[in-house]
Amino acid sequence: MGTGLLTSEAADRIVTTCRTAIGDSLRSVTYFTRDDYEQVYLRSDLERDADLSTFIGHEWRGFKTAQTAYEGSELGDYNYTIRVFDNGFLLRVTSQSEGVFVTTDGLTMNDFDAVATAINAFLEERDVN
Structure with missing residues (x-):
């Protein structure tokens, strides 16, 4: 499935990466840039009705704000964000x-760390290419 933002191979790879790390708890995967986005996976029992453009705007601003706010702190480098909701989680x-x-059903911290590490590797490899 080529998205215009990602090649078919890249879209398949990020979905496979997330499915491998998360399994059946995976709800959705959305790839985004500053200007555009593409939902590359949505679990079949879910509706395609989320306002992704609002999510993307918030997540992009949230990343920039968090990165700047914690820069040079004793906590170390910013890695990823987990948001907790009544019906699941969002990992950015x-x-x-x-x-x-990525949106998920319940996961452990080790699960979140594993998928975040795998997604970081995917993004870093894209920066090199």
Whole structure:
């Protein structure tokens, strides 16, 4: 599935990466840049009715704000964000030019760390190419 933002291979790879790390708890995967986005996966039992453009705007601004706010802090470098909701979680992993947010059912912290590490590797590899 080519998205225009991602090649078919890249879209398949990010979905496979997330499915491998999260399994059946994966709800959706959305790839985004500062100017555009593409939902590359949505679990079949969910409706395609989320306002993704609002999510993307918020997540992009949130990344920039968090990165700037914590820069040089004793906490170390900013890695990723987890948002907790009544019906699931949102994990955001972002580089300087692109990002991925993943929605899930319940996961452990180790699960979140594993998928964030895998998504970071995907984004870093894209920056090199």
